[in-house]
Amino acid sequence: MKGIRIPKGITLACAAIALLGAHTSVRAEGWPAKPLRLIVPFPAGGPADVLARYVGQKLGEDLRQQVIVDNVPGMGGSLGMQRVAHASPDGYTLGFATVGALSVNPAIYRKVGYDPRRDFTPVGQVGEYENVLVTGATQPYRSLKELLATARATPDRITYGSAGNGSSNHLSGTLLASQSGVQIRHVPYKGSAAAMTDVMAGNVDFMFDVPVTALPQIRAGKVRALATTGAARSPDFPGVPTVAELVPGYVVVGWAAVVAPAALPADVTARLTGAIRKIVTTPDSRDHFRAQGFTPAYLPPERMGERIGADLVRWGGVVKAAGAGID
Incomplete structure (x- = not known):
């Protein structure tokens, strides 16, 4: 503005900021090099x-x-x-x-x-x-309701396998126990594949697994899908209910x-x-x-x-x- 002098220090600071902005822009424009x-x-x-x-x-x-x-x-x-x-x-x-x-x-x-x-x-x-809850084909459970009823009648007798302490399938089981009020026993394995092997053999009652690895065993008739952990039914298992349909508020995604x-x-x-x-x-x-x-x-x-x-x-x-x- 005419007649107003801008202090030299402020002028230099503004110039520096402008140069810094220009440098940042040039750097981004040249990325990725x-x-x-x-x-x-x-x-x-x-x-x-x-x-x-x-x-x-x-x-x-x-x-x-x-x-x-x-x-x-x-x-x-x-x-x-x-x-x-x-x-x-x-x-x-x-x-x-x-x-x-x-x-x-x-x-x-x-x-x-x-x-x-x-x-x-x-x-x-x-x-x-999401995960899918599966049980061995030789197990008597035809639904999650039957599984939980057995767990309530025989506390700490129903077992579930996982890939190890702290794995997603372990914590899926922990959440199920706490929200449904049952006592079930965790059996950790060194990986989900080992846990699935024992589920198929009937050595543990059930496990949570990701659909991509559980689906082949379900199609082969070696395990039975009882529930999925999403908020809505999975398109991969349209006839399988969610856990939340029986245990309100349960969602693992x-x-x-x-x-x-x-x-x-x-x-x-x-x-x-x-x-x-x-x-x-x-x-x-x-x-x-x-x-x-x-x-x-x-x-x-x-x-x-x-x-x-x-x-x-x-x-x-x-x-x-x-x-x-x-x-």
Whole structure:
């Protein structure tokens, strides 16, 4: 404005801010200039890994840059998430996170190595999954109602298998016991496959498992599906009721999401989020997701952050009640 002199210091400060903004914009416009790394905190070949590779492939096509999948298994997904949390927030390291790794493990492990709310930038949820409660074909239970009636009549006699303490199928059983008021006995195994083997053999009464691995055994007549854990009936099991139809309020729905280290630049986050949203909402993706037991379900970063926090509270309480913590 004519006649008004702006102090030199303020002029320099404004210029510096303008230059900083220009630098940030140029940096984002030049990204990605090299391949990205997508850390999958589980072994190769499992449902989460297969889905992550599909998402990584499609993300690479959208960004016109290679996305290299790096499997870092251990501690139920915690080791891989540690790598993501401690990586540089430059947009070149991403993580394929699950509810177990971000919202359950902090309650199970005393030193998980990261803070789910402070150490990550949510990019977007890609999918959801639920469990199915199965019992051996030789067992007498024809419904969840019959199973729970037997559990009430014979406390601590009904057994259920899981992939180990703190696993999703363990906590699904813990939640069932607490919300239905029955006493059932947990039998941990080293992996879901071993637990399923004993369910089929009749050595344990039931287990919760993901549909992608349970479905072949159900179709083969080796196990019987009694209930699913979602809020609504699963399209994979349309004739099978949900647990909530008998135990009001019972819902166990897991999720998978893409995350990055904390302090990722906002424009890089927006670019990644847009790409993830397109991948998840493309009709062609549905079959790929469902083949691994997932349902495409996009959530933006802010909603994803809220879900991580809510599940931390919920599953923290379930883990504490189950005494499933590991030092």
